[in-house]
Amino acid sequence: MNILLTGGAGYIGSHTAVELLKEGHSVTIIDNLSNSSFKVVERIEKLTNKRVSFYKEDLLYTTRLKDVLDEHKIEAVIHFAGLKAVGESVSEPLTYYKINILSTINLCESMIASGVRDLVFSSSATVYGEPIRMPIDEETPVIDATNPYAQSKAMIEKILQDLSTAQPEFNVALLRYFNPGGAHVSGDIGEDPTGIPNNLLPFISQVAVGMRDKLVVFGDDYPTPDGTCIRDYIHVVDLAKGHIAAIEKLKEKPGLVAYNLGTGTGSSVLDIIRAFESANSLTIPFVIGARRPGDIPVSYTNPALAKAELNWQTKKSIEDICRDAWNWQKRNPKGYSEP
Ligand code: NAD
Numbered sequence: 587m588n589i590l591l592t593g594g595a596g597y598i599g600s601h602t603a604v605e606l607l608k609e610g611h612s613v614t615i616i617d618n619l620s621n622s623s624f625k626v627v628e629r630i631e632k633l634t635n636k637r638v639s640f641y642k643e644d645l646l647y648t649t650r651l652k653d654v655l656d657e658h659k660i661e662a663v664i665h666f667a668g669l670k671a672v673g674e675s676v677s678e679p680l681t682y683y684k685i686n687i688l689s690t691i692n693l694c695e696s697m698i699a700s701g702v703r704d705l706v707f708s709s710s711a712t713v714y715g716e717p718i719r720m721p722i723d724e725e726t727p728v729i730d731a732t733n734p735y736a737q738s739k740a741m742i743e744k745i746l747q748d749l750s751t752a753q754p755e756f757n758v759a760l761l762r763y764f765n766p767g768g769a770h771v772s773g774d775i776g777e778d779p780t781g782i783p784n785n786l787l788p789f790i791s792q793v794a795v796g797m798r799d800k801l802v803v804f805g806d807d808y809p810t811p812d813g814t815c816i817r818d819y820i821h822v823v824d825l826a827k828g829h830i831a832a833i834e835k836l837k838e839k840p841g842l843v844a845y846n847l848g849t850g851t852g853s854s855v856l857d858i859i860r861a862f863e864s865a866n867s868l869t870i871p872f873v874i875g876a877r878r879p880g881d882i883p884v885s886y887t888n889p890a891l892a893k894a895e896l897n898w899q900t901k902k903s904i905e906d907i908c909r910d911a912w913n914w915q916k917r918n919p920k921g922y923s924e925p
């Protein structure tokens with residue numbers, strides 16, 4: 587299939603590009619490189635020995651979308667592009683609503699104009715806000731998004747639902763990711779956050795490589811077995827494969843459907859520190875700090891729907907995540923900014 591990846595030079599998009607190319611699909615990427623580098627495209631090509639068609643365009647302003655869809659005879663789009671930093675979204679809500687929502691609308695208009703009907707959208711478990719039950723399944727209400735980033739994802743989901751109602755031939759898979767981590771086993775592509783990482787795994791990797799002194803664990807007085815928050819950490823390569831399964835499913839089961847992509851197992855912050863230490867035979871200095879505002883104590887999925895309908899489930903463990911994250915970090919201590 588000919589597949590367009592918006593934001594395909596980013597962390598999850600680049601891993602998905604590699605898996606798609608390995609499966610024999612053709613990949614076109616549109617990315618403005620606002621949070622990535624052209625080196626990613628070169629590394630995808632090197633890893634797979636396949637060519638990628640790349641367009642440096644901003645989805646918000648580009649006038650070339652329809653031309654790209656037509657020229658490459660695109661059959662499905664995976665829409666990763668967007669802004670994703672929760673804290674930044676609180677201080678810059680208009681930027682988040684503008685970029686995330688308007689670029690999705692631009693993309694959908696061009697898809698309709700070009701007759702492309704299948705869209706996979708990068709949503710997030712954050713749309714469940716403070717979930718009313720655990721584990722979280724797809725029937726769990728999407729309410730109470732707690733910050734503008736989460737709200738932008740919930741709003742886009744609603745827009746896509748309305749579009750699929752109005753135009754039933756427009757098929758959408760909403761993929762609600764839990765906590766992605768790890769890297770391609772080669773260590774050639776991985777997560778390269780700008781500035782101080784917000785997320786746990788890249789922060790731990792930067793402590794391990796000596797860029798940061800220590801990890802601050804945000805609270806150990808939560809109602810969990812060891813007092814630290816519990817999350818569902820999913821290996822980015824497992825997550826990438828979930829996108830391929832979703833694209834295949836849209837061909838068989840049209841309409842709009844939401845899938846949670848996670849492992850179904852929760853791990854605490856201390857579990858992750860221990861897994862990182864044992865997988866990589868090193869020590870992660872840490873201190874216990876205050877709770878981070880907005881954190882929920884526990885979040886993990888019930889992965890049954892994705893298993894039943896997509897015939898997809900995760901294969902990799904938190905040790906695999908920690909080993910591959912460290913392999914990427916030690917081979918690329920400054921991410922993509924050095925050769
Ligand atoms: P990322 O920042 O690494 O990738 C996003 C890519 O989109 C970047 O390469 C960036 O340059 C590009 N981009 C941003 N705005 C653009 C624009 N206006 N036009 C063109 N390109 C643009 O992020 P990621 O971690 O790979 O996440 C991909 C998607 O998954 C995002 O939509 C994110 O919200 C969602 N998501 C991520 C996580 C996570 O923890 N990483 C969890 C849940 C959902």
Ligand code: WQD
Pocket residue numbers: 670672709710711712764765766784785786787789801802803804805814815816817855878881
């Ligand atoms: C995980 C756990 C922290 C950093 C966020 C977004 C969510 C989604 C994924 C995009 C929490 C603890 C972290 C640190 C710590 N992104 N922690 N010290 O908060 O589950 O989700 O990323 O959609 O929208 O909110 O992930 O990696 O930030 O935190 O103790 O320095 O690690 O408190 O318990 P989170 P995270």
